[in-house]
Amino acid sequence: MEAHFNTEARAPFILGGIVNEEKQKIDYAIKIPGVLSFLAHGDMDKPVKGLNEFPKENWPPVAITHYAFQIMITLGMILCGISLLYLIAMWKKKHWMQANWFLRLFVFAIPLGYIALEAGWVVTEVGRQPWIIYGIMRTKDAVTPMPGIVYSFYIFTAVFVSLSAIVIFLLHRQLKMVGRLYDVTDPNFGIKSK
Numbered sequence: 001m002e003a004h005f006n007t008e009a010r011a012p013f014i015l016g017g018i019v020n021e022e023k024q025k026i027d028y029a030i031k032i033p034g035v036l037s038f039l040a041h042g043d044m045d046k047p048v049k050g051l052n053e054f055p056k057e058n059w060p061p062v063a064i065t066h067y068a069f070q071i072m073i074t075l076g077m078i079l080c081g082i083s084l085l086y087l088i089a090m091w092k093k094k095h096w097m098q099a100n101w102f103l104r105l106f107v108f109a110i111p112l113g114y115i116a117l118e119a120g121w122v123v124t125e126v127g128r129q130p131w132i133i134y135g136i137m138r139t140k141d142a143v144t145p146m147p148g149i150v151y152s153f154y155i156f157t158a159v160f161v162s163l164s165a166i167v168i169f170l171l172h173r174q175l176k177m178v179g180r181l182y183d184v185t186d187p188n189f190g191i192k193s194k
């Protein structure tokens with residue numbers, strides 16, 4: 001996840017950066033010294049083992065795992081920030097609740113949780129490779145030969161694409177009905193009068 005190639009004391013926590021697997025380094029990253037040591041051992045000075053201590057054939061695809069991890073935590077932090085803004089709006093800045101920028105922020109946030117979720121899944125599934133059972137069995141040895149499996153993949157893809165289209169159509173129709181029944185442009189829409 002951290003693309004940590006060499007064993008180091010005061011190992012840094014790495015934010016962003018471009019992974020160079022060939023040269024075994026990470027460029028343009030922001031490094032916060034000692035934080036990875038602290039996360040791994042509870043001690044900012046303790047060395048953290050690097051990937052180089054392990055045979056290369058046991059490495060996962062380092063770059064994909066690192067980027068997916070970065071995407072997940074960046075989106076997690078953005079979502080925390082948006083939640084914090086909402087709390088501020090509830091306590092101190094009630095007028096934000098009607099402001100376009102504030103409402104747009106929540107629309108913008110809708111896909112972020114899903115993207116973070118998929119990125120988290122990539123972190124664990126790609127990051128665990130080449131093992132299906134760590135240290136005991138490799139994924140390639142566990143695959144059951146299934147001739148024609150690609151067709152069931154196509155069928156499932158077609159089913160999910162059709163279901164997505166139906167959901168989008170139904171939601172769109174529902175929203176149009178709400179729009180016809182109520183004046184959603186009224187600034188007091190949805191607020192109960194005392």
Ligand code: HEM
Pocket residue numbers: 072073074075076077079112113114116117118119120121123124125
């Ligand atoms: C806020 C910062 C976040 C941090 C520091 C973080 C950290 C982690 C770590 C360390 C893992 C790997 C766990 C393992 O090795 O088994 C992980 C996995 C995962 N994360 Fe995050 N995460 C964050 C935000 C999020 C968010 C916002 C979502 C989704 C909304 C998310 C969804 C997932 C998922 C689905 C997995 C895979 C779980 C599995 O397959 O076992 N994470 N996360």
